[in-house]
Amino acid sequence: MKRSQLYMLVGAILLSGLFLWPLWNITLEAPQYPDAIGMDIHINKFEDANPNDIKNINIMNHYVGMKDIPETIPEFSIFPKVALGMIILGVIIAFIGKRPLYITWFALMLVLGTMAMYDFYQWEYDYGHDLKENAAIKFTDDKGQPMAYQPPLIGSKMILNFRAISMPRPGAYLMFLGMALSVLAFIKAKKEQVSIQAVAALLVMGLISGCSFDPQPIIYGQDACVYCKMTIVDKQHSAQVVTNTGKAFKYDAIECMLNDLKEWERPEVKYYLVADYTNPGQLADAINAHYLISESIPSPMGEFLTAFENANDRLETMEDVSGQSLSWTELKAEFDVP
Amino acid sequence: MKIKMHILFKAFVITALLIVTSCGQRGNQSGALSSNMAERSFVPPGEHDEYYAFISGGYSGQLSVYGLPSGRLFRVVPVFSVDAEKGYGFNEETKPMLNTSFGPVPWDDAHHPDLSQTNGKVDGRWCFINGNNTPRIARISLSSFETEEIIEIPNSAGNHSSSFVTENTEYVVAGTRFSVPVPQRDLPIDEYKGNFKGALTFLSVDQESGEMDLAFQVMMPGFNFDLAHPGRKKSHGWMFFSTYNTEEANTLLEVNASQNDKDYIAAINWKKAEELIANGQFETMETEYAHNIYSESTHMATTTMKKEVKILDPSKYPGLVYFLPTPKSPHGCDVDPSGEYIIGSGKLAAALTAHSFTKMLDAIENEKFDGEAYGIPVLNYDDVVAGVVQGAGLGPLHTEFDAKGNAYTTFFISSEVVKWKLGTWEVLDRQPTYYSVGHLMIPGGNSQAPFGKYLVAMNKITKDRYLPTGPELAHSAQLYDISGDKMELILDFPTIGEPHYAAGAPADLIKPNQTKFYKLEENMHPHATKSEKDARVERNGNEVHVYMTTIRSHFAPDNIEGIKVGDKVYFHITNLEQDYDVPHGVSMIGANTSELLIMPGQTETFIWNPKKEGVWPFYCTDFCSALHQEMQGYVRVSAKGADVPLKWSLDGE
Numbered sequence: 008m009k010r011s012q013l014y015m016l017v018g019a020i021l022l023s024g025l026f027l028w029p030l031w032n033i034t035l036e037a038p039q040y041p042d043a044i045g046m047d048i049h050i051n052k053f054e055d056a057n058p059n060d061i062k063n064i065n066i067m068n069h070y071v072g073m074k075d076i077p078e079t080i081p082e083f084s085i086f087p088k089v090a091l092g093m094i095i096l097g098v099i100i101a102f103i104g105k106r107p108l109y110i111t112w113f114a115l116m117l118v119l120g121t122m123a124m125y126d127f128y129q130w131e132y133d134y135g136h137d138l139k140e141n142a143a144i145k146f147t148d149d150k151g152q153p154m155a156y157q158p159p160l161i162g163s164k165m166i167l168n169f170r171a172i173s174m175p176r177p178g179a180y181l182m183f184l185g186m187a188l189s190v191l192a193f194i195k196a197k198k199e200q201v202s203i204q205a206v207a208a209l210l211v212m213g214l215i216s217g218c219s220f221d222p223q224p225i226i227y228g229q230d231a232c233v234y235c236k237m238t239i240v241d242k243q244h245s246a247q248v249v250t251n252t253g254k255a256f257k258y259d260a261i262e263c264m265l266n267d268l269k270e271w272e273r274p275e276v277k278y279y280l281v282a283d284y285t286n287p288g289q290l291a292d293a294i295n296a297h298y299l300i301s302e303s304i305p306s307p308m309g310e311f312l313t314a315f316e317n318a319n320d321r322l323e324t325m326e327d328v329s330g331q332s333l334s335w336t337e338l339k340a341e342f343d344v345p
Numbered sequence: 346m347k348i349k350m351h352i353l354f355k356a357f358v359i360t361a362l363l364i365v366t367s368c369g370q371r372g373n374q375s376g377a378l379s380s381n382m383a384e385r386s387f388v389p390p391g392e393h394d395e396y397y398a399f400i401s402g403g404y405s406g407q408l409s410v411y412g413l414p415s416g417r418l419f420r421v422v423p424v425f426s427v428d429a430e431k432g433y434g435f436n437e438e439t440k441p442m443l444n445t446s447f448g449p450v451p452w453d454d455a456h457h458p459d460l461s462q463t464n465g466k467v468d469g470r471w472c473f474i475n476g477n478n479t480p481r482i483a484r485i486s487l488s489s490f491e492t493e494e495i496i497e498i499p500n501s502a503g504n505h506s507s508s509f510v511t512e513n514t515e516y517v518v519a520g521t522r523f524s525v526p527v528p529q530r531d532l533p534i535d536e537y538k539g540n541f542k543g544a545l546t547f548l549s550v551d552q553e554s555g556e557m558d559l560a561f562q563v564m565m566p567g568f569n570f571d572l573a574h575p576g577r578k579k580s581h582g583w584m585f586f587s588t589y590n591t592e593e594a595n596t597l598l599e600v601n602a603s604q605n606d607k608d609y610i611a612a613i614n615w616k617k618a619e620e621l622i623a624n625g626q627f628e629t630m631e632t633e634y635a636h637n638i639y640s641e642s643t644h645m646a647t648t649t650m651k652k653e654v655k656i657l658d659p660s661k662y663p664g665l666v667y668f669l670p671t672p673k674s675p676h677g678c679d680v681d682p683s684g685e686y687i688i689g690s691g692k693l694a695a696a697l698t699a700h701s702f703t704k705m706l707d708a709i710e711n712e713k714f715d716g717e718a719y720g721i722p723v724l725n726y727d728d729v730v731a732g733v734v735q736g737a738g739l740g741p742l743h744t745e746f747d748a749k750g751n752a753y754t755t756f757f758i759s760s761e762v763v764k765w766k767l768g769t770w771e772v773l774d775r776q777p778t779y780y781s782v783g784h785l786m787i788p789g790g791n792s793q794a795p796f797g798k799y800l801v802a803m804n805k806i807t808k809d810r811y812l813p814t815g816p817e818l819a820h821s822a823q824l825y826d827i828s829g830d831k832m833e834l835i836l837d838f839p840t841i842g843e844p845h846y847a848a849g850a851p852a853d854l855i856k857p858n859q860t861k862f863y864k865l866e867e868n869m870h871p872h873a874t875k876s877e878k879d880a881r882v883e884r885n886g887n888e889v890h891v892y893m894t895t896i897r898s899h900f901a902p903d904n905i906e907g908i909k910v911g912d913k914v915y916f917h918i919t920n921l922e923q924d925y926d927v928p929h930g931v932s933m934i935g936a937n938t939s940e941l942l943i944m945p946g947q948t949e950t951f952i953w954n955p956k957k958e959g960v961w962p963f964y965c966t967d968f969c970s971a972l973h974q975e976m977q978g979y980v981r982v983s984a985k986g987a988d989v990p991l992k993w994s995l996d997g998e
Contacts, residue, residue, distance in 0.1 A: 042925075059923035066897050066922075070971060143972055 011196040012104045015112070018188030019097020024181030025050045025090050031127070031179060032056065033158050035064065036170040046076065047176060048127075050090055051083045072142025073134065073156055082126060089119060097189070106196035113189040120182075124160065131157050198226065222247050222280055222290060223255040232259035234267040235308060242287035244306045244313065250274040260307035261298075261314055265342040279335075281314040284324070291316035294335045301330025312338075385826055386836035388415040393856070396788045396849050398801060399458045399472050399485075400822060402426075403843025406453045408474055408485060413788070413799050413849060414824055416838035424483045424492045425453030425476040429939035433492075436941055437915075437950040438870075439639065441646040445497050446633040450479045457507060457572075458848045460487075461514040461550075465577050465793035469854035471555050473508040473517050480504030482519050482548060484555055489641065489860045496557050497634035499654055500527045500544040500564075506573040506678075507546075509791065512581045516615065517557060519546040520586050524567035524593075528632065537595035541567035545586060547615060556638065561622050561655040563613055563666065566719040567593050569602070570611070571676050572743075577793050578684035580702040582616035585687050587671070587678035591718070602674065603693055607726065609668035609718075610678055610689050612705060617665050618657055626662065627655045641860075642869045644947050660720025667709060668718060669700050670726040677743035681752065681767055682793050686731060690741035690754065697741050697754060699770070701731035732770040737763045742783060743846075745790035747797025747827060755782040755802060762802050762825065764832055776832045778823055781806040787827070788849030796851060800825040800832065803844040811839055820844050861925040863946030870948035872917035877901040882993045889914045889991075895929040895943065896921040897970040899995065900963075903978030907991030910955055910984060916941075916963075919948040929976075930966030940966045955982040 008016075029047035034056065036043040044063050045056030053076055055061050065075045093116060100108040135157025138145075146154035146167065156166050163172040175183075225247065230239045239245050239259040246264035248256045252274045258264040261281050268276075279293030284304075296314045299321055306312045311330075315321040321332060333341065388394050394412025402409055406426030410419045427434030427443065434443050434451055443449045453476030461470040471493075472485040480498035485491065498504055498519045506520030520543070526532050527542040543565040548557040569590040576583035591608045594601030621627060632654050639646040659666040673691035675698070680687050687700040708714075708728040715725040740758030747753070750767050760781055764774040784803050788796040802823045811819060819839035825832040865875055874880050874892040880901040883890045889912050894901045900918075908914060920929050922945035932940040933953050941949040955961070965976035983989040 063924045066924075070898075143975075 009104060009196070009199055011106070011109070011192040011199055012101050014188045014192035014195060015104075015109050016098060016101035018185040018192065019094050019101060019112075021181045021185035021188065022090055022094045022097065024185075025178040026087070028177035028181070029054065030176060030182075032172075032174055032176045034172045034174075036172065037168050050086045050178065052079065053077075068156070070142070070144045071146065071154070071156060072138035072140070072144075074137065074139070076134075080130070082123075082130075086123070093119070097185075101192075104196075106193060106200075109189050109193040109196065113186055113193070116182075116186050116189070120186075128160050131160065134158075198229070221253055221255075222249050222278065223257070225257050225288075225290075227288075230257050232257065232263050234258055234263040235260075237307070241282075241307050243282050243284045245282045245290075246293070246314075247278075247280040247290060248276050249278040249280070251277050260310070261293075261312050262306060262308045262310040262342070264293075265338065265344055268339075268344045269342065271345075283316040283320075284313045285315060285317065285320040289316075296335065297321040298333040298335070298338050299325060299330050300333065301325075301328045303328035303330070382833070382835045386414040386416065386824060388412065388417070393852055395852060396796070396799065397852055397855055398786065398788070398822075398847050398849045399460070400786075400801075400803070400840055400847040401455045401458050401474060401843075401845040402841045403456065403820075403845040404454050405842025406455050406476065407841065408455060408458055408472065409841040409844075410490065411822075411838075411840075412852075413801070414826075414836060416822070416824060416836050418841070420490055421841055422485055422490050422492060424474060424485065425450075425455050425481065425495070427451045427939075430942070432939050432941045432949060432951070435939035435951070437952065438645045438948075441648040442492060442495055442637045442639060444635045444637055444648040445479050445481070446499070446635055446650070447479060452478075453481060454478045455483075455845070456505060457509070457846045459508055459510045459517070459791055460848045460850055461555075462510055462512055462792055463514070465512040465581075467789050467792050467794075467848075467850045467854065468514075469850055469858065470514075472848060473510060475504050475507035475519060477504050477522070480507075480519065480521070482508045482517055482557065484517075484550075484557060486555070486641075486860075487855050488858045491639065491641075493555065493639050493641070494557060495635075495637045496548060496559065497636070498544075498546050498559075499632040499634040500525070500542070500562060500630075501546060506570040506586050509573045509575055509584075511575040511584070511615075512577050512793070514550050514552065516547045516549055516560065516575075516584075518573050518575070518584055518586075519548065520570035520573055521545070522569050522571065524569065527564065528630070534595050537567060538593045539567070541593070541595075543568050543570050543588075545570060545584075545611075545613065547584075547618065557636075559634070559651070559654055561618060561627060561657055563618065563657045563659055565611065565659065565666070566721070568608070569598075572678045574678055574680045574687075574791060576680055576684050576687075576702065577682065580680065580684035580687075582614065583702075584613045584615055585678050585680060586611045586613065587675040587689060589674035589676075607670040607672050608674055609723070610671045610675060610687060610700065611721075612667045612669060612687075614665055617662070621657055621662055621665070622655060627657050630654050630656045640869075641863070642867060644863070644868065644870045644949070663722075664709075666721050667705070668721055668723040669705065669729050670715070670723060671698050671700070672696065677741070677754075679744040679746075681746050682748065682795060684793075686767060688744045688752065688754075690744060692740055692742060692757070694741070695736060695739055697734040697737055697744070697765075699731045699733070699767070700729045704731060705729045732768070734765050734770045734772065737765060737772055738775070743785055745785055745787040745800070746795050747787060748795050749797060751797075753785060753787065753800055753827070753832075755785045757781055757783065757805075762800065762832060764827070774831050776825060776834060778802045778804055779810050779821070779837070780804055780808060782823075784846040786847040786849055788851065791848070796849075798826070798828050799849075800827045801847055801849070803840070803847065805843070807839070810837065822847075862923060862927075863944060865919075865921065865923055865946045868919070868946055868948060870917075870919070872915075872950060873948040874917065874919045876921070877995070880993070880995070882907075882991055884991050887912050891916045891918075891993075893918045894921045895919070895931070895965065895976075897927070898965070898972035898976045900931075900965075900976065900978045901995040902993035903995050904981075905978070905993045906981040906983075907989045908955055908980055908982050909987060909989075910958060910982060912955060914953045914955065914980075915950055916953060917948060917950045918943055920945050922946070927969060928967050929969050931963060932966050933963040933980075934961050942967060955980070958982050958984055 031048040034045035044060040047054045158171040233256040246258040246261045280290040281293040283291045396413040398411040408422040423433035458474045460467045480501040484494040501521040502525045503522030505522035524541040524543040545563040549560040568588040571587045573586045590602035636649045671689035673694040675689035676692040677690040689698045713728045714722045738756030738759040744754040786801045824836040920943040936953045
């Protein structure tokens with residue numbers, strides 16, 4: 008199983024937290040309630056934050072004509088099914104391992120989540136606005152309109168002398184994490200494709216050159232140059248050194264490798280590799296490569312230095328741009344590499 | 346100019362000196378008055394006190410709960426007296442609590458609270474207190490702050506040397522102050538000698554439920570048994586009682602009981618008594634006493650009349666009791682935290698006598714007896730005494746201890762508290778009390794580990810200390826800071842009834858175990874109504890049962906019709922609230938009883954005998970909510986024999 012698939016799988020499974028922990032919580036704080044009273048919203052039920060809290064919220068709210076918090080709502084039978092569906096779908100997608108499916112699942116979650124939040128908002132609106140006609144106490148707001156008692160969707164808000172706080176709970180946090188993992192899977196899958204190409208190329212090259220070495224694939228956009236610390240992005244100018252101990256050092260430019268070799272205190276080098284200008288992303292044996300310094304082809308660190316695996320490719324390029332051609336030995340002399 | 350400056354400078358120096366000396370004088374003269382006294386007893390609004398103080402209400406029969414160091418009163422727990430405010434003794438549920446073998450007794454004289462202990466340390470489970478007049482011992486839960494149990498003590502009268510608790514709450518003791526004929530019978534009073542007996546009762550305590558059981562009585566000679574304290578650590582297993590009237594006078598005791606140079610402290614080996622009981626070496630005596638238990642699950646009290654008591658006659662069982670001669674009618678009988686010293690306060694003397702437990706054991710082992718009294722060995726005074734505190738004051742009564750080897754004794758006649766050193770018997774400090782101090786209390790004082798920060802002195806007389814309130818004046822408690830070398834009076838507060846004695850414990854020991862309300866689903870009251878839909882009215886002949894509920898802010902039902910003159914109407918009211926601090930009260934016009942004050946989840950009952958036709962209101966008496974004033978209802982009462990059907994409703998439903 009690839010890393011991206013694993014992300015997707017874990018992401019989908021994290022949704023099951025919705026069945027274990029509450030999704031949301033509304034807490035009411037007021038001086039006469041030194042232990043705040045509150046309600047946890049689970050995927051399938053409302054629950055007292057502390058014993059009897061819902062009962063006490065209802066007792067308090069009935070004076071202003073608010074309805075009781077219902078024992079159950081239709082959503083409680085729908086939400087668990089939807090969540091279970093998304094978990095199963097996520098697991099299937101993880102096993103299929105197709106990149107576009109990851110982002111599709113995420114998009115679906117986003118749509119469903121937004122719908123759920125909208126639904127929640129609707130319920131809160133209704134709960135806070137639909138007051139009984141015969142309410143004992145009728146407050147009005149600053150504008151003389153009937154007071155509304157709608158709790159905030161997220162965050163806190165003063166309602167009369169109560170501070171109403173509405174915040175996600177672990178169920179929701181795990182769901183967010185699951186969704187984030189699906190996006191991560193989507194990103195990771197792209198890189199895996201790139202990495203696979205690089206490895207394949209190296210293997211082919213290894214077979215061609217008849218020697219077996221173990222360079223590491225350069226992950227462009229992520230790996231940093233050992234010498235100048237800059238991220239390696241140019242697939243036509245990168246370089247790599249593999250030591251006898253099998254450790255690989257990656258460079259964003261051939262000149263960086265040469266500069267690094269000037270004072271080489273690391274284990275003895277087994278292979279020198281440079282990017283073949285003609286085949287971006289493909290590394291060639293540096294000792295047998297053919298070099299060109301041409302002001303028409305900038306290289307990452309400003310030395311205008313380019314390598315070709317094949318002498319003919321250099322010749323063809325030199326027909327378009329003028330420049331100085333060098334061998335490995337000459338290049339080393341140019342850069343004072345011992 | 347130069348001279349002028351000089352004079353000015355001199356004047357300045359003199360003024361400065363005057364200020365300095367006057368400051369010093371003020372400090373010396375008024376002691377704590379000039380220091381941060383107010384600060385030390387001040388607990389800011391919203392903050393909690395460090396200690397609970399359970400102060401007996403004396404002749405109020407109740408137990409009051411104060412905070413220390415603020416002296417704020419939090420609650421009066423009804424124990425031996427009816428309390429209309431709380432419906433205690435008035436509602437049907439608590440009436441049985443006051444049953445005795447003499448029938449219901451609505452009052453008593455509550456004297457000595459003591460706290461349950463585990464391993465010699467106060468544990469915050471229960472508070473015990475004695476009723477003096479009709480001998481009883483009560484147990485109060487420190488979770489609910491309600492009286493859960495009252496047991497009557499047979500063969501006893503003036504239950505004064507009570508209710509002291511042993512190191513692991515194995516026993517609560519109850520000693521008689523007045524000796525009486527045992528068994529009670531018609532007898533000329535002057536045949537006192539030999540016929541009158543003094544019963545010392547040991548109540549065992551169930552460690553789970555706290556329920557007491559009369560384990561046995563040690564039937565002593567006809568002395569007066571004044572006070573008691575348990576041994577601890579090395580002396581655990583012994584109980585010490587002070588005695589007076591060893592003269593066995595039966596009239597003009599103030600003279601006739603003050604003739605002997607020495608009375609006794611009786612040392613009772615209760616471990617030995619346990620063995621005797623286990624071996625069946627006791628007599629069973631027929632008697633009658635009430636045992637009343639309040640159940641938190643049914644919210645009801647029940648009375649069981651018990652018929653037998655196990656008696657141990659100390660003259661028959663050597664090793665059970667010894668007498669330690671102690672000068673001049675010892676009152677207080679206090680044991681220090683180490684269990685070595687038993688302090689007898691000869692209330693007619695100026696000296697305090699400290700007996701040594703080690704020396705006592707040695708004297709017993711070597712049979713150094715100085716005769717016997719009614720077959721009980723009397724030890725030789727010189728063989729048991731460890732030391733005498735000389736010239737401490739006049740009329741020593743009671744001694745408590747801190748954890749640093751100091752003792753504090755109250756002196757009634759000279760109105761003062763005196764601090765002295767155990768072992769060296771030297772007086773270290775003395776402070777006046779205002780006035781006529783009786784007991785004193787240091788939280789955890791009757792244990793191995795006292796909390797020697799505060800001392801509460803309880804005064805019998807206040808005279809001019811407070812704003813006058815006619816002929817009857819409040820008694821008082823005075824708080825001393827004893828954390829330093831010298832005691833400092835930092836607060837003075839009036840109390841309920843007579844603050845006879847008190848017990849104290851750190852708040853942290855009790856606060857976490859509080860019952861906030863009773864769970865409705867656990868309410869096992871036979872007449873509970875657990876939801877509004879079950880509210881109803883039932884008729885059975887002329888007996889009508891109203892099953893009513895309360896919740897903010899209405900009764901269900903609140904309209905009842907079909908009640909007739911001459912009916913006996915039971916209102917069984919359940920408070921459906923399940924929140925902290927939301928009791929509802931109920932009262933009915935013309936009901937010949939008190940209100941009900943019903944805690945959340947609780948059911949209580951009152952009886953109403955409607956005597957007049959009409960429509961009669963009832964209402965909620967405890968300000969419960971913004972619409973408390975709307976919390977009311979009506980009962981329609983029709984003529985006897987009228988055919989108005991029984992019906993009930995809330996909002997027409």
